[in-house]
Amino acid sequence: MPNGSPIHVTRKDQKFSADDKRVIARYFQVGGEQRAKNVLNRVAGLSDAEVHELLDQVIGDFGPRHRKIENTFDRHFGYIKHYVDDPDALSLERKLLIGSYFTMEYAIESAALFNPSIVPHPDQSDLKPGELRFIMSLRATGEGHVSSIVFRTGVVDGNGEITFAPMSKYAAKMRVNQDRQYEKKLFFLKLIEMAAYTDAARAVLDEMPDWFTYQELDHKIAEIKARPEHPRPFNETAENMLWLARSNYRLKVPDEADPSEIVIFPTSENESRGIEDVRLTHFTDEDGTVTYFGTYTAYNGFRILPQLFETADFHNIEIHTLNGRYVQNKGMALFPRKINGFYHMISRLDGENMFIMQSDNVHFWNECQKLAAPLYPWEFVQIGNCGPPIETEHGWLLLTHGVGPVRQYCIGACLLDLDDPSKVIGHLDQPLIIPNQDERDGYVPNVVYTCGALAHAGHLVIPYAMSDSATTFATVKMDELMHELTNNSKSCPIPDRRVNAR
Structure with missing residues (x-):
């Protein structure tokens, strides 16, 4: 199914694929209390010389793969030290060795690296004229299909060309800061x-x-x-x-950590089976303060729960539950500023249509109306957002996903009124991006999908996932896209505003 839109889409060569060498050190639950005590008793039977030799070997094998592996061993010893009669009497080396037995490596992206979102980076220093530094989130999936969130940084220039910063060799699960x-x-x-x-x-x-x-x-x-x-x-x-x-906690990123080291791994009970599909928003408040919000889906194996992370600098990150009557289902995307004094968010309640919510509190959402329903054959199954709306002089540009025959996902676009974003004033009648022959095979075939794009210097930069397996990029000229959207404004019927929520 070729692109029916006359808009020229430039696919880029950059590609992020799953890398099973990217590992974090996690706490290893060896079993119940008795099994933990059995391990402790076996280590207790080692002489000091054996402990020294074995710990040196473990650190030599695993130290180069992690930043400060000894700190991890010490922390994991702390999780089980209550099984030891007198933990303070143990030498540091014995504590660290015990901690190593309660540590495991987890390959965070061994299965897939997909569903990206992109926003301007908080640090815009030392750039050439016309350049913009960005930070991009991706969904990383490893063993057991457990998803976490990772980050990459790079620069887009005035011609829409993208370069990425070197990636750190380390990856580290962010730890909960208990002073929340x-x-x-x-x-x-x-x-x-x-x-x-x-x-x-x-x-x-x-x-x-x-x-x-x-x-x-x-x-x-x-x-x-x-x-x-x-x-x-x-x-x-x-x-x-x-x-x-x-379920509401704070993460602290070490000051020395590069953004590519950050791994937001499931922490609360809500997230125990994965953190999915962050949609980043570079939010500017009425006083000019910038906050980065990320809406995402927490999954515990039985139910999904929309959540929100919040940060000013990607060093201190707060995780919140989203609340309210209409906080349901997946795929919520926050507008980058208030409109008429209210926060606005694109959402879905029924898995089929797009809705728009507004609130005076970013944590609570109790007002909702239908925004758009499937209109064209390539979206007859369902329509949803592909990330936060982007403000333009013509209106709010909203990338969408549509599901059509053979469950093929395509990326489209619509335009919302600047002052009243509940009004759709333009909608592409053909997909913007359709899976081509190189993109249709993967974990979930025939899917192209993004969680957020970036407008810069007349270009729309779209990072997107290919069949839930890997990530690539495309650029579109904004003037071409706006021309098509504004010329297609008459084909947008007013939707039925009735909302039947659970």
């Missing part, structure tokens, strides 16, 4: 939405400050539970409150 604070008001609203605000929850929150940490919450729950007059039942409420706190 929670706002009591938002915590209260989320508990209500979860139908988990009970007398027991009220008893806990009434004694919490306006901002509190996980440790303070855990301590207060234990304190109230120990009181003879505590509300009953209590255990389920306590579990819900701690689950909510664990």
Whole structure:
């Protein structure tokens, strides 16, 4: 099925494929308590000389593959030291050796590297005229089809040519920073939405400050539970409150880490089976402050949950649950600024149509209306967004995906009104990018897909996935694209605005 659009699409030579050499060091759960103790007892039987020799060998084998592998071993020893009668009596070398037995390597992108999103980099220093530095997220999938998020950086010049920065040889799972604070008001609203605000929850929150940490919450729950007059039942409420706190956390990226080392790996129960399809937004607030938001889908093997990460610099990253009546399904994409004082987000509720939401709080979404339904044969099965809208003088440019015959995914585009983005004012009647012969074979055949593009110097830079396996790039001239969209404005019917949400 050739490109029916007259727009010229330039496919680039750059390609990111799965690399099984990209590994992180994870905690290895060897089994239950008894199996862990068996390992500890075996290491305890080694002499100091044997411990020294074996640890040297392990560090020699695995140290070059990781930044500061000794710190990882020490941290993993800390996870099981409660099984040791007197852990402080052990030598550092023995602790590190024990930690190595509770460590495993995980190849984060051994299966696939796909579904990219791209935004301007926070650091635009030391560039030539006409250049823009960018940061790109990708979905990396490894053993067991568990997905994480990784990053690459590069530069696009005034001609739309792309160069990538060298990639670090290290990859590191970002660790949760335990000093994350929670706002009591938002915590209260989320508990209500979860139908988990009970007398027991009220008893806990009434004694919490306006901002509190996980440790303070855990301590207060234990304190109230120990009181003879505590509300009953209590255990389920306590579990819900701690689950909510664990689902909202902060990640700290080491200052010396290159962005290509960052791996956002599943941390909370919500994400236990993967973090999928980040859509990055370079968001500028009304006071000029820039925040990078990333909407993504958390999956625990049974259900999906839309979530949000937030950062100013890609060194301190906060993870939030998204809340509200219309926070459902996948594929949410945040607009890069407020419109008429409200946040706006493209979403899908039913897996078939596109919707638009608005809110005065980026964490809560309770207003929604239908934006677009499948209109052309190449999108008859479903239509959805392919990343956050891009502001142009003609309107909000929104890349879309359409699913047609033989479940083929194509990339299209539509144009939304600048002042009222619930109005579609232009829509390509033909796909912009269709899987060609080199792109249609992979883990999921016949799919081209992106989670976000970048406009620069008259070019639209589109990183896109090929059949859920690898990632490549294309560029389009913005004036050609805008010409087609504005000339196709009469073919956009007003959708049925009724929303039937669960």
